[in-house]
Amino acid sequence: MSKVYAFHIFDRPDTQKLIDRPAPQPGPGELAVNVRAAGVNPVDWKIRSGALGTDLALPAPMGQEVAGVITAVGAGVEEFTVGQEILGPVVPGYGGFAEDTLVAAVDAVVKPEEISFTDAATIPVAAAAAYDVTHQIELDPGQVLLIVGAGGGVGLMAAQIGRVHKFTVLGVASEAKRQVVEATGATFIPSGDAVAGRVRHLAPDGVDLIVDLVGGQALREVAGLVTDPSHLISAVDPATAAELGGVGLERTPEAMAKITDVIKYGLVDPQVTSRYPLDRAGEALAVVEDGHTTGKIVIDMTAA
Template sequence: MPKAYVFTRYGGPETEALVDLERPRPGPGQVLVAVRAAGVNPVDGKQRTGFRRPGESGGRAFPVVLGNEASGVVAQTGADVTGFAAGDEVFGSAVAGGYAAYVLSAADVTAHKPAELSFADAATLPAAAATAYDGVHRLGLPAGATLLVTGAGGGVGVAVVQIARALGVRVVGVASAGKKELLESLGAVHVPAGAGWTDAVRAAAPEGVDGVYDLVGGEVLHEAAGLVRDRSRLVTAGAPAGEVERLGGARVARARDAAVLRAVADLVVRGDLDPHVTRRFPLERAGEALREVESGHAVGKVVLEIGAGA
């Protein structure tokens, strides 16, 4: 039977297990994908503890497959699906977890994978890169403007930096000292996280910042709000909507459609976006991969290689 990496109840890593699951059947509007690679993100571990994305409701039936994004080859299509056929190389958001040999994906949030794009790179795009893309375009900063990115060294942050730089936006990125070399290689001004970071931002951008993309939340978000000239150009993917709205900003509104997936894939193909896949693990070591991401010390993206040709 096909393998999947799941959590069996809410809690910590002790709830995780590699199990055999029946191959899913695609329903109307769905495609069944034989997975080649799956992205690993901090939110995967949060969901294991009971975290829900904004708008999610209803109970979960255990075991729950971990993960949110995957790439692979269409194995079967459900009723009312057009534009996809068995054998197509695709990537998208998994309906019910991506750490598995087979996943279901809604056809309207699935995109064809360009031949120039590897399965591993494609698997990193539906969550982190698409979130980055939606937020940068929500801000709408013109070329020459200055964008402050908090938590710039993570998967979303690295994508935000590159997408903004491709639009001609100057980027000041707040991240740990260990992420300095990476951020500077992407064209960002690095500011070390920790005490005094706001003073360092003011020194790096003496005329102020035109927009903030926050990926941390909490006190960092509140401090960042004090640095932006126009609070309507403050967005977060690291804090609840109510918290940022009280500051005059907004939570990143995800488009969650195939058009965004195609757009970020085109950025990779053009060389404007490098997913920076730095670690690859087999499905059997999914727990180890998730621990690395949860630690906050991973540089670049971590993926699971599940099928041949990832």
């Protein structure tokens, strides 16, 4: 048997627990993966809340992004072999907070040996989103990128990508995150009341792109600072972005491989700030659900 962390009732975190299941067997085009690490993301609790739909079979395994070792390949898979180290999003319904799971071969990327399993596990969802959000609308070096929610998993990586491209990056986050945001090369701007005035003080002519990772009022407060309203991308609140003239995040299939290379060469650090063992997945999820995470939280099979 193989362990997986699952919820049993929508909107009931108290029904999350480790359960046993037979190790998943790969179907055509799929890889069975022995999980070494899994990234924890806001989408995990959003799925459990039922806000993204309630047609999942229960108990529903949790966790969307993993890095691990291939233990079996399904029919038709020719580009991967047993024993290879890979990273990827899990096949829907199988869960990443697990000893074993499935990844579609078409979605998998070989894990470079330069990248640890822990860092690799942040790539399929968070790092790939950071890549997409900074490439969907291209800026030129020196142009001003404002990131709202700069201290979280996606934000810290988006800020580093901005530095690689030589954008002028302004990062809005709570005071507790000043140091980590500044370490990316971004200029830190404290969130909270009158944040728009603080941004305006630093960018009197406005900003060239807003990347929103918070949504709602935090987005509305700064939206007027962007010189072209269509240069506003929200990864979390596409409805408010559209109302303000902006757009939602568009995910691209190439992002995972591209950001894997960038991380491999040490240009972006996924900023894993906490590692939890599988049997403490609930604690890791609760920290992310609280909404004030610094960097990435990862379930690490080697963590104590």
